[in-house]
Amino acid sequence: MTEAAQKSTAGVTFAARLSFEHISHRFSDHTAALHDVTLTAEPGEVLCLLGPSGSGKTTLLRIAAGIEPQSAGRVLLNDREIAGPSVFLPPEQRSIGLVFQDFALFPHMTILDNVRFGLTALSREEARREAIIALERVGLAHYAAAYPHILSGGEQQRVALARALVPRPAVLLMDEPFSGLDSRLKDSVRAETLDILRQSRATAIVVTHDAEEAMRMGDRIALLKDGRLIQVGRAQELYQSPASLFVAGFFSELNILDADARHGAVETPLGRFEAPGLADGTPVAVAIRLSGFDVGERIGDIPARVVSRRFLGVVELLELAVPGADFHLRARVRCGALSSQAKDIWLSIRKSDVLVFERQPENA
Numbered sequence: 001m002t003e004a005a006q007k008s009t010a011g012v013t014f015a016a017r018l019s020f021e022h023i024s025h026r027f028s029d030h031t032a033a034l035h036d037v038t039l040t041a042e043p044g045e046v047l048c049l050l051g052p053s054g055s056g057k058t059t060l061l062r063i064a065a066g067i068e069p070q071s072a073g074r075v076l077l078n079d080r081e082i083a084g085p086s087v088f089l090p091p092e093q094r095s096i097g098l099v100f101q102d103f104a105l106f107p108h109m110t111i112l113d114n115v116r117f118g119l120t121a122l123s124r125e126e127a128r129r130e131a132i133i134a135l136e137r138v139g140l141a142h143y144a145a146a147y148p149h150i151l152s153g154g155e156q157q158r159v160a161l162a163r164a165l166v167p168r169p170a171v172l173l174m175d176e177p178f179s180g181l182d183s184r185l186k187d188s189v190r191a192e193t194l195d196i197l198r199q200s201r202a203t204a205i206v207v208t209h210d211a212e213e214a215m216r217m218g219d220r221i222a223l224l225k226d227g228r229l230i231q232v233g234r235a236q237e238l239y240q241s242p243a244s245l246f247v248a249g250f251f252s253e254l255n256i257l258d259a260d261a262r263h264g265a266v267e268t269p270l271g272r273f274e275a276p277g278l279a280d281g282t283p284v285a286v287a288i289r290l291s292g293f294d295v296g297e298r299i300g301d302i303p304a305r306v307v308s309r310r311f312l313g314v315v316e317l318l319e320l321a322v323p324g325a326d327f328h329l330r331a332r333v334r335c336g337a338l339s340s341q342a343k344d345i346w347l348s349i350r351k352s353d354v355l356v357f358e359r360q361p362e363n364a
Helices: 057-065 111-115 124-137 153-165 183-200 211-217 235-240 245-251
Strands: 018-026 032-041 046-050 072-077 080-083 096-099 171-175 203-208 220-225 228-233 254-262 265-268 271-274 283-289 293-296 302-311 315-321 329-334 344-349 354-358
Touching: 018 057, 032 057, 032 203, 032 228, 046 057, 046 211, 057 096, 057 171, 057 203, 096 153, 111 124, 111 153, 124 153, 124 183, 153 171, 153 183, 183 211, 203 211, 211 235, 211 245, 220 235, 220 245, 228 235, 228 245, 235 245, 245 254, 245 283, 245 354, 265 283, 271 354, 293 329
Parallel strands: 046 203, 046 220, 096 171, 171 203
Antiparallel strands: 018 032, 018 072, 072 080, 220 228, 254 265, 254 283, 265 271, 283 354, 293 344, 302 315, 302 344, 315 329
16 A cells, blocks of 8 residues: 555644734834735635845734734634734644744654644643654654654654644745755646645645645645735736736746837737727736747748857757847747757747836836
């Protein structure tokens, strides 16, 4: 029997709805961390908080856990206020589990003792039984008597997950749980973690700065920037219909051309693209995904010259000079699409990979 088949599905919890209502926060030095954030994680949902460093993701997680009191707004669990102007439940009363970025395992305790550490309300035998069930669920019961230092990074992450799940929290918070793992491990550990979350049925909020990770894990993604909630939705909604140039750039590498709207369209060295709803003269940013180019040596819409090319395995990264463009364009194309000696080529652009935005200060 495989390790996956041996994992226990016992200890299922009842998922809860966790809501943030108009959350704002300033640190003691008056630095603003969050600005009027309203967001809900639905029961049983995996919600990914995505954004660059300093966007407020971890602060929002700490507020949910009760580690950090917000400056304004309310936190509700199943519509019951757990943090607000007149209520502040301590972390141990919130039925919210937390998996730290560094796993935070106690090196002097066995794996079993690490997992049952927080089960103070149970007898020693009951706590041991619940901890074993949690370790079985993550496929590590055979390490119960071992110590954390003998485990790989991925195994330590699963122990931390078991420890967070053993009290059967209604909501599980995970702060960049895979950032310390070898890149080769991330895919498998993410898949295992997602499977465990589905089994436990806990609502989960996962913080990450990696857009691909958010798309792999999240039922929905909430993208933050400078403490503000920019866009919330399913992965394909944020990718296909980004609300701003910032959102588009977080999910794709882009070539960005400056232009002005004229008669509901915009003219660029790469062709004419629709810009509906924009008044004549409106400055716009035309964003073209690097993956949006088709290339050929004999046929296409736009002439180009290959300036450089990098082999990346499945794809090649091309740097291209195009007549009329004042910078070199970049394109990701399938390996083999061009011969090794190709220099003067032709481009075609998929319109679905072209996004037109009114240009905002700092590309907000």
